[in-house]
Amino acid sequence: MTAVFLVFIFVLTIFLGFELISKVPSTLHTPLMSGSNAISGITLIGALASMQTSHHGFTVFLGTLAVVLATVNVVGGYAVTDRMLAMFKKKDKGGAQ
Amino acid sequence: MSLNQVGINFVYVLSAALFIFGLKMLSSPATARRGNMISALGMLIAITATLLAQGLDYRWVLAGMLIGSIIGTAGAYFVKMTAMPEMVALFNGFGGLASLLLAWSEYHQNPAMVPVISIIAALSVFIGGVTFTGSMVAFGKLAGKISQQAVVFKGQHLINAGILLAAVGASALFYLTPASLIGYLLFVVIILVALAFGVTSTIPIGGADMPVVISLLNSYSGLAACAAGFVVSNNILIVAGALVGASGIILTRIMCKAMNRSLANVLFSGFGTATAKKPGEEGHKGEIKPASAEDVYYILEAADSVAFVPGYGLAVAQAQHVVKELGDLLEANGTEVVYAIHPVAGRMPGHMNVLLAEANVPYDQLVEMDDINPRMETVDVCVVIGANDVVNPAAVDDDQSPIYGMPIIETFRAKTVIVLKRSMNPGFAGIENALFYGENTRMYFGDAKASIQALVAEFKSGN
Numbered sequence: 001m002t003a004v005f006l007v008f009i010f011v012l013t014i015f016l017g018f019e020l021i022s023k024v025p026s027t028l029h030t031p032l033m034s035g036s037n038a039i040s041g042i043t044l045i046g047a048l049a050s051m052q053t054s055h056h057g058f059t060v061f062l063g064t065l066a067v068v069l070a071t072v073n074v075v076g077g078y079a080v081t082d083r084m085l086a087m088f089k090k091k092d093k094g095g096a097q
Numbered sequence: 098m099s100l101n102q103v104g105i106n107f108v109y110v111l112s113a114a115l116f117i118f119g120l121k122m123l124s125s126p127a128t129a130r131r132g133n134m135i136s137a138l139g140m141l142i143a144i145t146a147t148l149l150a151q152g153l154d155y156r157w158v159l160a161g162m163l164i165g166s167i168i169g170t171a172g173a174y175f176v177k178m179t180a181m182p183e184m185v186a187l188f189n190g191f192g193g194l195a196s197l198l199l200a201w202s203e204y205h206q207n208p209a210m211v212p213v214i215s216i217i218a219a220l221s222v223f224i225g226g227v228t229f230t231g232s233m234v235a236f237g238k239l240a241g242k243i244s245q246q247a248v249v250f251k252g253q254h255l256i257n258a259g260i261l262l263a264a265v266g267a268s269a270l271f272y273l274t275p276a277s278l279i280g281y282l283l284f285v286v287i288i289l290v291a292l293a294f295g296v297t298s299t300i301p302i303g304g305a306d307m308p309v310v311i312s313l314l315n316s317y318s319g320l321a322a323c324a325a326g327f328v329v330s331n332n333i334l335i336v337a338g339a340l341v342g343a344s345g346i347i348l349t350r351i352m353c354k355a356m357n358r359s360l361a362n363v364l365f366s367g368f369g370t371a372t373a374k375k376p377g378e379e380g381h382k383g384e385i386k387p388a389s390a391e392d393v394y395y396i397l398e399a400a401d402s403v404a405f406v407p408g409y410g411l412a413v414a415q416a417q418h419v420v421k422e423l424g425d426l427l428e429a430n431g432t433e434v435v436y437a438i439h440p441v442a443g444r445m446p447g448h449m450n451v452l453l454a455e456a457n458v459p460y461d462q463l464v465e466m467d468d469i470n471p472r473m474e475t476v477d478v479c480v481v482i483g484a485n486d487v488v489n490p491a492a493v494d495d496d497q498s499p500i501y502g503m504p505i506i507e508t509f510r511a512k513t514v515i516v517l518k519r520s521m522n523p524g525f526a527g528i529e530n531a532l533f534y535g536e537n538t539r540m541y542f543g544d545a546k547a548s549i550q551a552l553v554a555e556f557k558s559g560n
Contacts, residue, residue, distance in 0.1 A: 003213060006327060006335055013336050017343025020117065023124040026440050027463055029348060029447030032123055032314055034185050036344040039116055040318040042140070043336035045109075046329045048147045050202055053154045062202035065156045070124050070195035071165025072172070072218045076188050078137040079173035084181070084451055085130035091459035 031084045038077025044070035108146035109333035115139025116337055120344075126460045127451040129512025143333055160324055162319045178455040179412045182445040183239040186232045186311060189318050193228025196221060197288065198323035200328050204284060208276040211335075214328055215275040219268040219287050221324035227298070228317040239444055245304030254365065257297055280555050302364065305409075305486065307444045309352045309363045316345020348446050355440035355466075357503040388539035390548070394555035396539070400477035400513075402433040404469060406506050407449045408442045410483015411517070414545035420482065421456035423549050426556045432506055435462055437469040437479075437506050439487035470507050479508040481516045481532075483545050489530045500528060514538045 024032050047066035055063065116139045122132025148158070169188075176184045200221040204210065208217060237243040264287060271283040302310050319341025326334025353360050386398075397403060405420060424434045436458060442449045450463055469476070481488050490509045491498035508514050509532050516533060518540060532538055541548055 002330060003327075006272075006330065006332060010323065010327075010335050010339050011330055013339035014343050016117065016338040017120075018347060020120045020124075020340070020412070021344040021347045022382055023121075025124070025126075026351070026438070026465055027450045027460055028123055028126060028129055028448060029351075029440075030181060030445055030451045031129060031133070031447070032312065032344065033348065033446060033447050034181075034188070035123065035136060036101050036120070036341045037185060037192065037315060037318065038140070039136060039337050040189075040192045040315075040322050040341040041413065042143070042334050043192060043199055043322045043325055045143050046331050046334050047195060047199050047202075048144065048153070048158060048324075049150065049331065050199065050206075050329060051154045051158050053152050056357055059206045060157055062198045062205060063162050064161045066195045066198035066202060067158060067161030068165040068168075069191040069198070071162050072169040073188050073192040073195060074140055074169070075166045076169030076173045076184075078133065078140070079170055080176065080184060080188075081133045082130065082179075083173060084139075084178075084454070085126075085133055087451070087454040087457075088126045088129065088460050089454070089457065090127070091461050093102065097448075 002008055027088075031081050031088075034077055034084065035081040037080060038074055041070045041073030041077055102150075104331065105146050105150060108142055109331075109336075112139040112143040112146075112333055113336045113551050115142070116340060120130055120340065174179055178417075178452055179415055180240070181451060182307065182311060182443070182448060183350050185445060186236040186314070188241060189311070189314050190229045190232030190236065190320040193225045193232060193314075193321050195225075196325040197225030197229065197291075198319070199325045200225065201284075201288070203328050204275075206281060208280065210275045212272060212275075216268065216272050217327045217552075218275075219271055221285070221321060221328055222284070222288050223264055223268070223291040223294075224317050224324055225321040226288055227295040228314055230292045230295030231299040231310075231317070232295075232314050234296055235307065235314060238304055239307060247303035247306075248300045253297070257294065260290055260294045260297060260537055264294065268555055298364070304444065305441075306356075306363050308441050308446050308448075309349055309356070309360070311351055311445045312345050312348035315362075316342050316349060319343075319345055321451065345482060352441055357500075385533060386539050388515065388541050390541075390555055392539065393541050394559065396478060396513055396515065397427060397480075397552070398430065398433070398556070398559065400427075400432055402435075402476050403427055403480060404435050404437045404438075404464075404476045404477045404511070406437050406481045406484050406488060406508055406510075407453070407478055408439075408482065408484025408487060409444060409448075410485075410517075410545055412443055412452055412483075414483060416482065416546040416549055417452040417458075417545055419457040419549040419553060421453070421458050423553050423556070424458065425464075428552060431557075435464045435469070437464050437466065439484070439506050440465050442484060464492040466504060466506050472511040473507050474512075476511040477513065478513040479514045481508055481514060482515065482549075485518075485530055487526060488532055489528060489529070490532055490535075491528065495531075498528060507534055508532065509537075512537060515541055517541050517543070517548050519544065 119132045122128040167386025274280045323338025492503040
């Protein structure tokens with residue numbers, strides 16, 4: 001039953017994703033990519049949850065490596081997207097709108 | 098202070114809602130930055146809730162997060178805007194590898210998997226592995242560390258098909274005995290095969306097709322996270338991964354459409370290797386009319402409207418700031434200035450927009466191809482900077498051309514076209530460009546940045 005439930009979520013989210021993303025103007029495609037890239041670092045949540053104290057050795061090694069890489073993805077992705085979006089300004093007025 | 102599983106899942110629902118709001122706010126440049134912060138807030142909340150669960154090994158968790166944060170922050174703040182495509186490719190690859198490692202560590206800990214889950218675990222490491230090495234190859238190509246040309250060799254499709262077959266075969270056998278030693282070996286085989294496939298499937302794709310590849314890899318990294326979510330039964334991974342997967346697929350489709358090619362054609366054809374005609378072989382009507390900085394200055398000075406059409410050459414020459422300076426001088430001179438941007442100009446979706454935004458060009462001056470083409474006749478001067486295929490009229494009028502049918506910025510219909518170019522070498526796809534021989538075209542040879550600096554100097558001394 002859980003599997004069916006998860007597939008249900010998956011399919012609905014794909015449709016929602018299509019709806020949301022097709023409204024993004026081409027001007028913002030690069031920030032969209034790096035921003036969604038940061039979201040794909042969500043693997044971090046799975047990696048964190050897998051770091052149980054009862055685990056040892058190789059599992060811990062793999063888990064820690066996953067945490068490092070996913071954190072790079074999340075932190076770097078959001079930071080670089082913010083840096084880019086801060087540059088998009090409207091005419092006349094200075095400062096990010 | 099520890100949250101139970103139900104509590105954590107409720108927090109995940111909140112995070113998912115914040116991701117969705119964040120993406121929705123990306124639909125306008127005015128709200129986009131706040132949208133990104135809301136999305137980041139969603140991530141922060143999810144991380145915090147996860148860390149409050151019981152029985153976590155905090156030493157390794159915190160050490161890992163600290164190292165990752167340092168690398169990520171340093172990368173994000175030191176990267177040049179022109180190097181953004183390779184940065185995104187690199188981060189993307191890390192995400193894919195993280196998903197692979199997560200699925201592996203889960204399998205290593207609990208090898209006796211439910212059959213369905215074992216298949217998804219195999220899928221997860223496969224997509225993760227392809228994302229990782231594919232992104233690394235894309236990174237290498239974009240950063241100029243390996244050849245940007247499409248690398249094609251005999252039997253390439255056969256090798257790729259063989260690799261895929263091996264992956265499917267190994268997964269099927271793995272499905273039968275996940276918990277045995279053979280199962281573990283098969284799992285490792287799947288990983289190795291995935292890593293190899295990432296390389297062999299990305300290497301034949303040329304630099305000009307990179308926007309498609311990056312979008313596709315972006316989609317893969319989301320799907321890898323999604324598959325990993327099924328393995329560890331975590332719904333936030335599935336939701337967020339599916340959003341990214343959908344986003345990447347849409348971008349891929351937009352990029353393919355902007356090149357009038359199917360995804361299969363981009364992935365398998367090794368475009369730009371076989372199509373090159375030898376320059377000068379075809380008799381072109383018309384001749385090349387070179388112009389000096391002074392000539393160009395007089396043309397621009399007299400123009401009422403000017404449209405800059407940037408391409409990858411702008412990024413290579415780092416000319417975005419001088420272009421903006423020239424644009425400002427033109428505006429001060431009473432000229433209407435816009436920047437017309439083709440969807441696949443540059444090496445990733447939206448690449449040119451980011452560069453011009455970095456140079457402080459306001460986003461309302463950035464116009465899309467479909468907005469400028471209908472009023473092209475009213476544009477006095479089009480200044481093409483380092484773009485080639487996206488302004489090639491062969492796409493409109495030569496049905497023999499490999500790019501025939503691709504939507505272009507129809508600069509040849511403008512009253513005057515000035516093309517900034519290093520030399521007469523054909524563009525990336527190796528296709529001759531009749532625009533250069535056009536009646537109303539002037540060629541302004543030289544490095545894009547130096548050429549525009551010369552124009553700026555002319556304007557300053559002229560005023």
